[in-house]
Amino acid sequence: xxxxxxxxxxxxxxxxxxxxxxxxxxxxxxxxxxxxxxxxxxxxxxxxxxxxxxxxxxxxxxxxxxxxxxxxxxxxxxxxxxxxxxxxxxxxxxxxxxxxxxxxxxxxxxxxxxxxxxxxxxxxxxxxxxxxxxxxxxxxxxxxxxxxxxxxxxxxxxxxxxxxxxxxxxxxxxxxxxxxxxxxxxxxxxxxxxxxxxxxxxxxxxxxxxxxxxxxxxxxxxxxxxx
Amino acid sequence: xxxxxxxxxxxxxxxxxxxxxxxxxxxxxxxxxxxxxxxxxxxxxxxxxxxxxxxxxxxxxxxxxxxxxxxxxxxxxxxxxxxxxxxxxxxxxxxxxxxxxxxxxxxxxxxxxxxxxxx
Numbered sequence: 001x002x003x004x005x006x007x008x009x010x011x012x013x014x015x016x017x018x019x020x021x022x023x024x025x026x027x028x029x030x031x032x033x034x035x036x037x038x039x040x041x042x043x044x045x046x047x048x049x050x051x052x053x054x055x056x057x058x059x060x061x062x063x064x065x066x067x068x069x070x071x072x073x074x075x076x077x078x079x080x081x082x083x084x085x086x087x088x089x090x091x092x093x094x095x096x097x098x099x100x101x102x103x104x105x106x107x108x109x110x111x112x113x114x115x116x117x118x119x120x121x122x123x124x125x126x127x128x129x130x131x132x133x134x135x136x137x138x139x140x141x142x143x144x145x146x147x148x149x150x151x152x153x154x155x156x157x158x159x160x161x162x163x164x165x166x167x168x169x170x171x172x173x174x175x176x177x178x179x180x181x182x183x184x185x186x187x188x189x190x191x192x193x194x195x196x197x198x199x200x201x202x203x204x205x206x207x208x209x210x211x212x213x214x215x216x217x218x219x220x221x222x223x224x225x226x227x
Numbered sequence: 228x229x230x231x232x233x234x235x236x237x238x239x240x241x242x243x244x245x246x247x248x249x250x251x252x253x254x255x256x257x258x259x260x261x262x263x264x265x266x267x268x269x270x271x272x273x274x275x276x277x278x279x280x281x282x283x284x285x286x287x288x289x290x291x292x293x294x295x296x297x298x299x300x301x302x303x304x305x306x307x308x309x310x311x312x313x314x315x316x317x318x319x320x321x322x323x324x325x326x327x328x329x330x331x332x333x334x335x336x337x338x339x340x341x342x343x344x345x346x
Contacts, residue, residue: 038296039286040260047258047289047322048337073295075257078302099300104291109340116258116289132301136256136322138334205345212341219334 038070040114049116049136050211053159054143055151059171059201060119061103063143066204067117067211068105075102077129100126102133122155134162139218141210142168143201146176149187156188165221167195167214169207193217255305257291258322266316275299276307280316289322 052060064072077100103119120126120133120140134140140159144152152168159166170184179187185196195213199206263283272280278297282288288296294304311317323333 038292039288043260043262043287043320045260046333046336047260048333049258049322073292075291075294076298076300078300104295106289106292109337110343111336111340113336113340114289115337115340116291118291132257136258138337208341208344212338212345215334215338215341219331219338222331222334224331 045112045114047114048138049118051118051120051137051140053120053122053140053155055122058143058145060143063201063207064103064105064117064119066202066207067107070106072103072105077102124154130158130162134164139214140164140166141214142166144168144170146179165218167217169197169199169210171201172198255290255308255319256322257301259290260287260320261290262287262318264316264318276311
């Protein structure tokens with residue numbers, strides 16, 4: 001995959017004026033930089049995923065867009081009406097199926113690491129999708145809106161069932177009531193150790209901070225290996 | 228604001244599984260890294276499989292990205308990719324090398340990578 005290796009990662013919009021470490025070749029060196037920008041920059045990279053979970057309209061896709069080096073993509077997930085996740089083509093025609101679109105984005109990090117962010121709907125009726133989505137995820141960032149904090153309970157329950165660690169990021173909508181962190185923690189009934197951050201999902205720096213809080217939390221609770 | 232019931236697990240499930248499940252042979256994760264094997268395409272390749280191979284000719288992508296670019300459900304791409312791997316037309320690699328599945332190293336790398344975006 002030499003062509004992919006030599007393609008510049010032209011779509012990586014780190015804060016303006018700040019060059020990306022490891023940014024391959026200069027722009028224009030590839031024959032079709034735009035078409036090549038969708039490809040991974042190598043085949044020996046480690047691909048990891050975090051979930052961005054929350055109720056509809058809470059800002060999942062906004063946060064993914066703020067962080068992703070490609071425009072957010074979406075996959076179509078097929079579910080039967082009863083909620084069973086179809087992972088097999090057999091029998092699909094006989095069932096009434098619904099399609100759920102799930103947004104995701106990609107962020108290449110230094111050190112041959114590619115971080116995928118999967119926006120994951122928080123309603124229990126999507127629970128059959130969770131087993132598949134959560135498999136292999138390092139953790140989840142739960143987005144919450146102060147105008148409807150209770151909507152995030154369902155998400156946190158599903159994430160705990162899925163066995164993932166999470167941090168909560170309260171998306172600071174300008175027109176939403178402001179509370180202090182202590183009040184929000186109480187209202188969300190958070191464990192003392194679960195991080196809670198305030199985050200404008202449109203802001204790349206704040207969104208990165210939210211992910212740092214999440215990954216730091218997961219790391220702190222991952223046991224040292226036994227020698 | 229209704230407080231949640233105190234029904235949290237004392238021992239989280241991820242400690243039992245190590246946080247990750249291993250796929251069995253020929254089932255793929257949406258983060259499986261897919262790569263064209265460079266073999267000539269045979270005549271029995273179906274149209275949708277052909278689209279996957281064409282998409283992957285210039286470079287590698289995750290399975291989720293293949294599904295998104297081709298507007299196909301992930302479940303469908305899973306099946307097609309399995310057939311293409313069996314036919315030797317596609318290489319698929321697990322997202323995280325096995326040696327790193329359960330250790331802190333991967334988390335430290337992610338944390339360092341994110342922090343480097345801030346500096």
